[in-house]
Amino acid sequence: MAQQTSRLKDKQDCACGCGLFGTPRKRPEGHIRGCACPRCRGQRNRAKGDAKARKARKALGIGGANTRHEELWGGPIRLEVKAGAQVRPVFTAYLKTEIQSEQHRAMGDPRPFAMIAMPDGTSDGLIVMRLSQFAKLTGIDPE
Numbered sequence: 851m852a853q854q855t856s857r858l859k860d861k862q863d864c865a866c867g868c869g870l871f872g873t874p875r876k877r878p879e880g881h882i883r884g885c886a887c888p889r890c891r892g893q894r895n896r897a898k899g900d901a902k903a904r905k906a907r908k909a910l911g912i913g914g915a916n917t918r919h920e921e922l923w924g925g926p927i928r929l930e931v932k933a934g935a936q937v938r939p940v941f942t943a944y945l946k947t948e949i950q951s952e953q954h955r956a957m958g959d960p961r962p963f964a965m966i967a968m969p970d971g972t973s974d975g976l977i978v979m980r981l982s983q984f985a986k987l988t989g990i991d992p993e
């Protein structure tokens with residue numbers, strides 16, 4: 851983006867009345883950067899989710915439509931990238947398990963690691979793997 855040539859807009863109060871003062875953004879219209887209203891938060895979270903999805907797609911070498919709707923991605927599996935707090939426990943459990951496994955890994959065992967999550971009362975488990983390890987396992991060539 852050309853910063854010098856972009857027309858400078860007058861600073862103003864945030865449209866939501868939160869008290870922030872600065873250069874208004876286009877979306878949501880008239881809100882100031884850093885605004886914490888629900889609309890601005892929602893948009894930031896979406897942008898964050900999109901960035902994560904792009905990263906995941908790249909790490910897995912998946913082409914397809916550049917969209918936040920992961921079901922439209924090409925590739926052999928349907929994916930849903932979750933970036934929010936609700937999946938933090940999954941990540942934490944994985945990291946702990948990975949450390950444990952690393953401690954028991956035989957010297958020179960190059961195999962990728964996966965955690966299988968099978969809580970009480972479940973018979974089908976979940977495989978949790980690092981994207982990089984999954985790419986290696988499947989021979990996917992990251993873009």
Ligand SMILES: [Zn+2]
Nearest residue numbers: 864866868885
């Ligand atoms: Zn505001």
Ligand SMILES: [Zn+2]
Nearest residue numbers: 881885887890
């Ligand atoms: Zn706002």
